[in-house]
Structures are given as structure tokens and as C-alpha cells.
Amino acid sequence: MKDTADAPWLRTSELNIPDLRERLSTEIEAFDSYIKPTRREQKNRDRLLEIISLCISDMWPGAVIEPFGSYVTGLLLPGSDVDMNISVSQPKAALKTLSKRLRAERLFRYEEMMLIQAKVPVLTIEDWRLQTSIDITLNNESSSSQRTERWLQEYPPLRILFLILKHALSSLVLDALPTFQVMSAKTNGLASYSLICLLVFYFQQYKYLVNDTSSKTYYADLLLGFLTFYAKFDFENMCIVLKDGAKLIPKSQLDKSAENCSYLDKISIEDPDRPGINVARSSNRIDYIRGAFSYLETLLRRRINAIDPRNPESVLSAIIKVRPHHARDPRPSGRSYRIGIIEVPSEIVPFTPVMPTLSATSEISVTPSKSKNKKRKRPRGETQERERKSAKLTNESEEQ
Structure with missing residues (x-):
């Protein structure tokens, strides 16, 4: 039997699980091994x-x-x-x-x-x-690295769900705004630490799902639950607080002097190690970020509903796009690895202009690079690597 080239983390013979949620969970675990550093x-x-x-x-x-x-x-x-x-x-x-x-x-x-x-x-x-x-x-x-290490010990599924989500979100290209990158604080998307915080808050809210490790649909339930949760989340009016137990605080009740936590046009996640500091203070493309979660959920559920359980087809490849190759072959290494593109139609996430606000990004000035500007027309996989460099400075500012 031939391998599934668009899902090289598993052989086709391993995709015969009739329960499609269980199949998705199996794929998620296999992808964890596939994506680990060589x-x-x-x-x-x-x-x-x-x-x-x-x-x-x-x-x-x-x-x-x-x-x-x-x-x-x-x-x-x-x-x-x-x-x-x-x-x-x-x-x-x-x-x-x-x-x-x-x-x-x-x-x-x-x-x-x-x-x-x-x-x-x-x-x-x-x-x-x-x-x-x-x-x-x-x-x-x-302190974000130390905090993340503690969370990885406390919440074992954090690692693989973060990698799945970061990979999938990095694939999205919005027809309404092609320059926007969901996983880039520079374009007012998410920094990695912000995504980690969102996952931890979700785990704190749904401990029974996290603790149900015996379930054969464990990872599928967590992934779909996360996407559903944040596809409908009221980012405009609520601030996420992770310290001393998970809780939501209306932004209207926050001290206006708090660093951007009370801004209605920003995702608000209070830094668990520095009260009053918003780790997501650059993330003001709320509609696009929420829409990205919603679209990934739609793609997964659509694939689950479309697959005939008797056919050995991949569920995870609906949101994880890689360069096709057979499972018996090693994946591309380092910069040779390319994250594929998922186009998001305008009707899914319509264009909504964002008015400029005083934020961490407004204090940043990057020296223009002629060579970098010229490379914006390269394929998205290569462009992301160049844009990541300047996006990194904003991420660092958020993670302080």
C-alpha cells in the first residue's frame, strides 16, 4: 500500500482507524515525532x-x-x-x-x-x-522561558498542541489582507508566548479534558475544543488572567494605567510574572485572529464529515500543510522545510481596517532593509523567514 504523500507523518496503512476523531488523535501524536528536531x-x-x-x-x-x-x-x-x-x-x-x-x-x-x-x-x-x-x-x-518550562511540566499536551497550532496558523494567508501573518506580532498577530498563554488558559478552564488521558480521542478533543473556544471568545471586552487560578476580568474594571490591558482593540493577557503587563499588547487584529481559529476548526470538521471511514485518508492534513513526500523518507531539514499555504477566503474573515493606537509596536523603529523589501515577493515560506527576524524584536518586547 502506498504512503500518503501529503501526510508523511503516518503510513497509509496506519490511517485505517474507523473513528475519525481517534484517527486525528493518532495523527497528532505521529506529527509530534515527525516534527521533532533532527x-x-x-x-x-x-x-x-x-x-x-x-x-x-x-x-x-x-x-x-x-x-x-x-x-x-x-x-x-x-x-x-x-x-x-x-x-x-x-x-x-x-x-x-x-x-x-x-x-x-x-x-x-x-x-x-x-x-x-x-x-x-x-x-x-x-x-x-x-x-x-x-x-x-x-x-x-x-521570565517567559522559565514560566513556559513549568507549564510544560504541568500540562503535558501543551507541547504538541502548541506546535500543531503554530504550524497551522503560520500556513494561513488571508485574501482580505495578504500581508497579515497570524503568528507574527509585527503584523499585529500573535507572538508565540501569547499562543502558549491562550493554551494554558484553555487547559485551566477544561481540566477534565486535560486529565482524561485514557480517551482514544484525547488530542482531537483538546484541539477541536481549543479552536471552538477561541473562535467565539470575547477578546474585545475580556482580559485573561493566568495567575492564582484562571479567570476573566472585564476590561472596563481594569486600571486604565495598566499597560494596554484595558484597550478594547487588543487581545489582553496579563503577564503571570508581571501584573498589569499585557503580553499580547501588539495583537490588535482581533477579528483576523479569532477568524483564523474559526477557519481551522471549520477545515477539520469539514474533513471529518467528508471522509469515508473506510478510506485511509488523513484528517490532520486539512490544517497541516507540508512539502509532499513519502513517510519512509526523512522530512526536509532546517530551512529546507517549508510550511505550506492555506488560503482563507475574504468571506470567511472580511477586511476590517484597524485604527493605529499607541502600543508597544509604536515605540519600535526598524531600520529599513532594501534587500528585505525586495524579497517580499518571494514564496511565502521564504518570506516568513525574513520577516520573522524583524517580527522577533516585537515578540521579545512582549515576552519581557
């Missing part, structure tokens, strides 16, 4: 971190070098980069000094580095040989 991907990330760490230690012997983000939490997609923070008693120009040193020692080419001057300056380095990139910040400690 030895080459992990080796390349480790090597890039080592090269830069040695240079930093030589320049500033007392510097504290600390990786964070997905490299630490393990919430990695194949193209994920490395995040590093340097704690050192140096002026902000230290990142510029570091970039000059790295070029002087011929560790990287000029074209491989980009210094983004912003509220949180970021030195982005893309190693063409290792096919891996790293984002370096200075004296910018973040």
Missing part, C-alpha cells in the same frame, strides 16, 4: 551558539550568556532559530561592537548579519553554512 538541526543550533559564545567570552570575560525561547523550551519547528541574551556591563553599542568583531574574525559575512535598532535592540545572524539563525539581545532578561 540530529542535524540540533547540532547546527548548538554549533552556532558555541561559535558566538566563545567570541563573546573572549570580548567580555564576565558576560553571562543565556539562551532562551524555543531553544530552551523545546517548542521548535524545523526553521526555528536560537535566542540568546548577553548580560554585561556595556553600553547599547555592544551589539554593534560584537557584529564588527564577528566580521573581523571572518566568522560571518556582512550579509549574514542585521542589527535592528529598537526598544529591544536585536542582532540577527543567519549562518548560511549551518542553515540556522540566532537572535542576540543585550541585558534583556525574560
Whole structure:
């Protein structure tokens, strides 16, 4: 029997489960194994971190070098980069000094580095040989990685559902606004930490689903439940609070001095480690984000209703789009891996213009890059990798 090329995480013979929700759960578990970092991907990330760490230690012997983000939490997609923070008693120009040193020692080419001057300056380095990139910040400690690690221990399904959702949401291209990316804070979408918080709040609300690990439809129930929950969520009027038990607080009752938590046009998630701070303060495309959840739910339910249980067809491939290949072959590695496109019709999520508001993004100025502007016409898979660099600075600002 031939493999299903558009669902290479499972062989066709393993898709004969008649209960389609159970089949979806099986696929979700298989996708977890499929998407895990390969030895080459992990080796390349480790090597890039080592090269830069040695240079930093030589320049500033007392510097504290600390990786964070997905490299630490393990919430990695194949193209994920490395995040590093340097704690050192140096002026902000230290990142510029570091970039000059790295070029002087011929560790990287000029074209491989980009210094983004912003509220949180970021030195982005893309190693063409290792096919891996790293984002370096200075004296910018973040508690989000530690918090995420604790949540991963407390809520075991967090890892795989996050990866499924991030992958699926990254696929969406809205006909009404093609430049909008759901998983990009730069375009007023979601930062990764915001998605993690949404998942945790959902788990806190539906503990009985999280605890029902014996169910054969376990992951399917959680995924569909999450999408249904947020497809109808009142983001305009409610603030999500994760600390001291899950609860919702009307934005009208919040202190107006709270950093963007009370804004009606933004998703509000109070930082569990910094009360009053909104970790989703850049996410003001509420209709599009809610519509994205709704559309993914629609695609899954439509696929479940359309499949003849006797046929070995994939359910998960309705929202997970990858470069087709057979299950017996290894998946593309690193930057060779491409997330496919799912077009969202305008009638599903109609265009609704957003008025500019004073937010974290309004304090950020990115030095324009001529080469980056020219590459916006490239295929979406490649464009996302370039836009991710500048989007990263906004994500870092949110995760502080």
C-alpha cells in the first residue's frame, strides 16, 4: 500500500482507524515525532551558539550568556532559530561592537548579519553554512522561558498542541489582507508566548479534558475544543488572567494605567510574572485572529464529515500543510522545510481596517532593509523567514 504523500507523518496503512476523531488523535501524536528536531538541526543550533559564545567570552570575560525561547523550551519547528541574551556591563553599542568583531574574525559575512535598532535592540545572524539563525539581545532578561518550562511540566499536551497550532496558523494567508501573518506580532498577530498563554488558559478552564488521558480521542478533543473556544471568545471586552487560578476580568474594571490591558482593540493577557503587563499588547487584529481559529476548526470538521471511514485518508492534513513526500523518507531539514499555504477566503474573515493606537509596536523603529523589501515577493515560506527576524524584536518586547 502506498504512503500518503501529503501526510508523511503516518503510513497509509496506519490511517485505517474507523473513528475519525481517534484517527486525528493518532495523527497528532505521529506529527509530534515527525516534527521533532533532527540530529542535524540540533547540532547546527548548538554549533552556532558555541561559535558566538566563545567570541563573546573572549570580548567580555564576565558576560553571562543565556539562551532562551524555543531553544530552551523545546517548542521548535524545523526553521526555528536560537535566542540568546548577553548580560554585561556595556553600553547599547555592544551589539554593534560584537557584529564588527564577528566580521573581523571572518566568522560571518556582512550579509549574514542585521542589527535592528529598537526598544529591544536585536542582532540577527543567519549562518548560511549551518542553515540556522540566532537572535542576540543585550541585558534583556525574560521570565517567559522559565514560566513556559513549568507549564510544560504541568500540562503535558501543551507541547504538541502548541506546535500543531503554530504550524497551522503560520500556513494561513488571508485574501482580505495578504500581508497579515497570524503568528507574527509585527503584523499585529500573535507572538508565540501569547499562543502558549491562550493554551494554558484553555487547559485551566477544561481540566477534565486535560486529565482524561485514557480517551482514544484525547488530542482531537483538546484541539477541536481549543479552536471552538477561541473562535467565539470575547477578546474585545475580556482580559485573561493566568495567575492564582484562571479567570476573566472585564476590561472596563481594569486600571486604565495598566499597560494596554484595558484597550478594547487588543487581545489582553496579563503577564503571570508581571501584573498589569499585557503580553499580547501588539495583537490588535482581533477579528483576523479569532477568524483564523474559526477557519481551522471549520477545515477539520469539514474533513471529518467528508471522509469515508473506510478510506485511509488523513484528517490532520486539512490544517497541516507540508512539502509532499513519502513517510519512509526523512522530512526536509532546517530551512529546507517549508510550511505550506492555506488560503482563507475574504468571506470567511472580511477586511476590517484597524485604527493605529499607541502600543508597544509604536515605540519600535526598524531600520529599513532594501534587500528585505525586495524579497517580499518571494514564496511565502521564504518570506516568513525574513520577516520573522524583524517580527522577533516585537515578540521579545512582549515576552519581557
